[in-house]
Amino acid sequence: MMPVHANNLPSQNQSSNLSTKRESSTIPKGGTSTETWTYPSPQMFWNSINRKQKVDTTTEKDIPAVVAIHNNMNETTWRKVMEWEEVQGYKDGKLEKFIGRPTDLSPKARLKSYLLHPLPFDRHDWTVLRSNGTRVRYVIDYYYDESLASSKEGSGMVEKGEHGKIKCIQVDVRPAADTPEAVFARTVKMPWAVRKGDTSFRAMEFMPSEDMKKQRGESERTWETIISNEKVPVVVTEEERIKAKENLKEISNKCKSLEEALANCKTDTTCAKASLALTMCMARIGCTVQHEAFRKVLEKGEDEGVDKALEIVVECVAGIEGKANGGGGR
Numbered sequence: 001m002m003p004v005h006a007n008n009l010p011s012q013n014q015s016s017n018l019s020t021k022r023e024s025s026t027i028p029k030g031g032t033s034t035e036t037w038t039y040p041s042p043q044m045f046w047n048s049i050n051r052k053q054k055v056d057t058t059t060e061k062d063i064p065a066v067v068a069i070h071n072n073m074n075e076t077t078w079r080k081v082m083e084w085e086e087v088q089g090y091k092d093g094k095l096e097k098f099i100g101r102p103t104d105l106s107p108k109a110r111l112k113s114y115l116l117h118p119l120p121f122d123r124h125d126w127t128v129l130r131s132n133g134t135r136v137r138y139v140i141d142y143y144y145d146e147s148l149a150s151s152k153e154g155s156g157m158v159e160k161g162e163h164g165k166i167k168c169i170q171v172d173v174r175p176a177a178d179t180p181e182a183v184f185a186r187t188v189k190m191p192w193a194v195r196k197g198d199t200s201f202r203a204m205e206f207m208p209s210e211d212m213k214k215q216r217g218e219s220e221r222t223w224e225t226i227i228s229n230e231k232v233p234v235v236v237t238e239e240e241r242i243k244a245k246e247n248l249k250e251i252s253n254k255c256k257s258l259e260e261a262l263a264n265c266k267t268d269t270t271c272a273k274a275s276l277a278l279t280m281c282m283a284r285i286g287c288t289v290q291h292e293a294f295r296k297v298l299e300k301g302e303d304e305g306v307d308k309a310l311e312i313v314v315e316c317v318a319g320i321e322g323k324a325n326g327g328g329g330r
Contacts, residue, residue: 026078
C-alpha cells in the first residue's frame with residue numbers, strides 16, 4: 001500500500017477530485033543507477049499553485065492540461081540539454097538538481113530585451129552530473145510566442161510540433177558561462193557542429209521577429225506580476241456563493257443535534273468528540289471532496305496523513321460561511 005503524502009491531498013478550497021497519479025519522466029536522476037525524475041501529480045500541482053497564491057484564473061479543470069504542458073516543457077528541455085552534452089562528447093549525463101528562478105533575468109535574456117525581444121515567462125537552472133563526476137550548470141529561458149499558438153476552433157491544448165514539443169513555447173537552453181569549457185562550447189563547438197550538420201540542435205533566434213516584438217508589452221506585464229509576487233485575491237463566483245448558502249441551509253437542518261451536543265458538552269473529552277462529529281457532518285455536506293479524502297486516509301491508518309487530512313477538512317468547513325457571504329480564501 002502506498003503511503004499518504006500530505007501534498008497529494010485535496011486543498012481546503014477544492015470542489016472536484018484531481019488525479020493523484022504521478023508520471024515518470026525520461027530524465028535520468030543524478031545519484032541513482034536507473035531511476036528517473038517523477039513529475040508531480042495534478043493534485044500536487046494544484047496544491048502548489050494554491051500555496052504560492054498563483055491560482056488567478058486557473059481552475060481545477062485546467063490542471064490536467066497545465067500539468068501536460070509542464071511535463072512537455074521539461075522533456076523538451078532535457079532533449080536540448082543532451083544535444084549540448086553530445087556535442088561536448090558526453091552522452092550519459094543525469095539531472096542532479098534544478099531550481100526555478102523566475103524573478104532572475106539571465107544576462108542573455110536581458111540583452112535580448114534591449115533588442116525589443118519579449119521577456120521570458122520563466123527561468124530554470126539545471127545541474128547535470130556527468131559520468132566522470134563533473135557538474136555543469138545549464139541556464140534555460142522559456143518564452144511564449146502567441147503567433148505560434150493553435151488557432152483551431154475548440155482546441156483545448158496548444159499545438160505540438162516535432163518530437164511532441166509545444167510550438168508556442170520557445171526554449172533557450174545553453175551551458176552557463178561558468179568555465180572556459182562551457183564558454184568554448186557556446187562560442188565554438190556548438191556553432192561549428194550546427195554548421196557541419198553534426199547535431200539536430202537548433203538555437204532560438206537571437207533577434208525577435210516582428211510578431212515577437214508586438215508581444216513585448218504583454219511579456220512586461222507578466223514579468224511585473226512575477227516580480228511583485230502579490231497575492232491574488234480570491235473571487236467567489238455567484239454559483240459558488242449560491243451553493244455555499246444551500247450547504248449552510250442543509251447543515252442547519254441535518255447537523256442541528258450535533259450543534260446542540262457541542263453547545264451542551266461538559267468535559268474536554270466530550271467537547272472534542274462533539275466538535276469532531278459536527279465538523280464531519282458539515283464536511284459531508286459542504287466539503288465532500290475533502291471529507292472523502294479524510295475517510296480514505298483514515299482507512300490507511302497513517303497518523304501524519306490523518307492529521308493533515310483533518311486539518312484540510314477543518315479549513316474547508318471554516319470557509320463555507322465566508323463563501324456564502326461572497327468571500328473565502330485559498
